[in-house]
Amino acid sequence: MSSIIQLLPDHVANQIAAGEVVQRPASVVKELLENAIDAKATDIKLVVKDAGKTLIQVIDNGMGMSVTDARLCFERHATSKIRHAEDLFDLHTKGFRGEALASIAAIAHVELKTKRDQEELGTHIVIEGSKFVAQDAAVLPKGTSFLVKNLFFNIPARRNFLKSDTVEMRHVIDEFQRVALAHPSIYFTLIHNGSEMFNLPPSNYRQRIVNLLGGKTNEKLVPVTEDTEIVKISGFIGKPEFAKKNRNEQFFFVNDRFIKSAYLHHAIMSAYEGLLKEGNQPSYFLYLQVPPNTIDINIHPTKTEIKFDDEQSLYAILRSAVKHSLGQFNVAPVLDFERDPNLDTPYDYRSKESEMPLIQVDSNFNPFADGATTTVAKKSSGGGSYSSNPFPKKETTSWESLYVDLKSDTEEVASISFESEEVTGNLFQHEEKEEEIASKTYQFHKKYIISSIKSGMLVVDQNKAHQRVLYEQYLANITVQSASSQQLLFPLELYFSFEEMELLKELKPSLENTGFIFDKMDKERVLISGIPVTVQESEVSIVLEELISNLQNEVPENTFSLNDGIAKSMAKSLAVKTGTLLTEREQENLVNALFACKEPNVSPFNRPTFVTLSVEDLDKKFTL
Structure with a gap:
């Protein structure tokens, strides 16, 4: 009986891997941009045509590749990022699996042009569906140019699942923005169908955010900084009054890598508690630096989810840092227990002793005594003197005289009228016709x-x-x-x-x-x-x-x-x-x-x- 289990051919295995790595044109953009960053490029240009379905090209001025590296980079599990299994827990680069280029080459037409600075000639390679078509030496500038054409040309079913150009271009822009926000020191350019959409010169984090999202974004940002042994936090959060219904302006970056974390997002929402309208979402652009050995990036195919060793401490630190920034910049009301310098004793009076105030009271005065009159200075039992009363009272023979003019009888009390309990009319002023009642409407609970x-x-x-x-x-x-x-x-x-x-x-x-x-x-x-x-x-x-x-x-x-x-x-x-x-x-x-x-x-x-x-x-x- 013949064996049932067989080894898959490389081109079939690459197509299966491509289904996990390359889901749409934006996936190719992400992988190529990250490779350019790992190549230490300072100027990266992304050229897209028809939202990436027809053409995706990434041009960088990085270190380039040798002839051997240019050929090996398209092999499965070939990477320059790691050497040993332990390196997976000490990553300082973007990619590390070595499947991206092999997967892309399996489902598209790929052209690679690369040259190292110390070499005179570069390498030009053409691949169509995992098949090497040509490899030549060429005169090229320093750096690498990846050109991906006709995505999913050999998998029409996958191509039919792609959305419209508008939707796919939105995903491309999302990936471009995430990479550009994480690396403000790199010059990024995005060109779509011949027109320039983004031109981002090197800048700081705040300026990069403003260049990407518009000039009015600057007034919405509140800086956040926190430095601890567990995590170093920097970046910006949005003021509550500028919160939106969507979550398009929410970015977490861990070690310059964009991630999604519902757990950390909950920490942000907890810090904004009581400041947002129901259904609104705050903006935030937060950069977290943590030791590489305290995170695991290899838990998701797109590497957008990360597992932290100490999530609870990170949650508490992040929530506290955001809440502190909201209070520090008077965005949220805070209780300030600091000493007010205006209440301090003046310098000239610090050496003086305090004096007890003199309170003079006539303890012998009885307002109900007969013939109580205003007295002048008298001697107290303790020998103290009292000053004359500045407000003399009117003399009265007795307290009963105050009520002499009031009548003692109850004539006026008897004249008080009470509301009549007699029903003066019907509950309804007039009887309505049945047609009028039927046509009426009533609002219940304002709903x-x-x-x-x-x-x-x-x-x-x-x-x-x-x-x-x-x-x-x-x-x-x-x-x-x-x-x-x-x-x-x-x-x-x-x-x-x-x-x-x-x-x-x-x-x-x-x-x-x-x-x-x-x-x-x-x-x-x-x-x-x-x-x-x-x-x-x-x-x-x-x-x-x-x-x-x-x-x-x-x-x-x-x-x-x-x-x-x-x-x-x-x-x-x-x-x-x-x-x-x-x-x-x-x-x-x-x-x-x-x-x-x-x-x-x-x-x-x-x-x-x-x-x-x-x-x-x-x-x-x-x-x-």
Whole structure:
């Protein structure tokens, strides 16, 4: 009987490894950028075409590779980062597994150009699907250039799973930002489809954050510093008033490596307790330096999760450092127990002895004694003297004389009138007709609208009902492209990050169909001169931020889905909230508008908008 177990060919094994290492174009970007950093490059350029599906190129001025290294780097488990198993717990580089380049070469067309500084000629290698096509000597500048074309060309099923260019480019930008934030001393450039998106010269951490996220970010940052034996913390946190609904501006870096940690994030949220609105997320850019032997990086394929030896101490230190910064820069109220120098004794009076104050009291004075009059200076039993009373009292023969003018009888007491208990009218001033009562609506707990119907009672959720009304209204305006706008006296100026501005530019045509009028859109600023009639000027920034937040992680694949998402997001933001008091006319208008909709039964998010209670249902409640 032939054996069942067989060794997989290298190209098959590489494709299996690629499924773990390379999930999308952003995965290739991450691996190539980290290799460039490990090569001690000071200038790194990333060139992307069609969100990385067609072309990804990383050019650096690092140390380069020899002919032998250039060939070996595409072999599985070949790496320059480690030599022994013990090195896994003393890592000072980005990559260490030796599978990235082999995996990338297995599913794409790869060209490598590299040259070391001390060599005259460099090496040019061409690989297609793990097969070496060519290897030549070439005249090249110092450094390395990796060019990856036609990603997943030999795995069409994987290529079909890729999202739209907009979504994939967002992931590429995310990886680029994480690497650029961790290394502000390196010059980074990002070019997409021939246009320069980022040009980041060498700077410090604060300037790098501002260059990536926009100039207005500078006023939002609060520095954080802490140095202990366990961890050294530096970086910045955002002020609570600038918190957003999304978590796009939250970065942890451990030993210059971006990580995700729900445990450390909880420490940050604990420090912000009581300072954030419900659902808001603070911004933070925190850099942690810990001894390499106290962490384990090799627990996740993308190396974005780390296991710490002493998580509890790290949690406490991080929470304390953030809370201290919020109080130190007067962001949060604090109790200050430090001594106030203004309360100190003046220098001239320090040598003087304190003197007891003289308190003079006439212990013999009796206000109820007959003929009590103002006395002049008398001698006390102790021999002390008393000064004359500066406020002489009016002489009275006795205390009874104070009440001489009051009547002793109870005539006026008897004249007090009490509220009559007699019923002067009916409980209802006038009897209403049955039709009038049936048409009335009542608001219950500022949340539900109750109205009577022939079969019983109608209970409407005012928030979900208004969402349905606004959703159909906005969707119709976007589709028909006929929405009314109200002009603003002064244009509204709003600031967003680069990534948010790119998404806003894509949403611009659909937003204009809802009533927005955009005068100007820069790299990080937008001027709005007109807004929809149903939107207040103070709500514009909130509506746009929530819209961007809702669509940022799930950008629709087609125009209809995009318009549907915009209508849903705006309806959710602008719908009347629970707890809002509505007048009787507003209640009736909302109920009438709801039942004029095409689908009044459910909200845009498939939640019931109303329920009905029949008379039979109510009768059962009162039946024993």
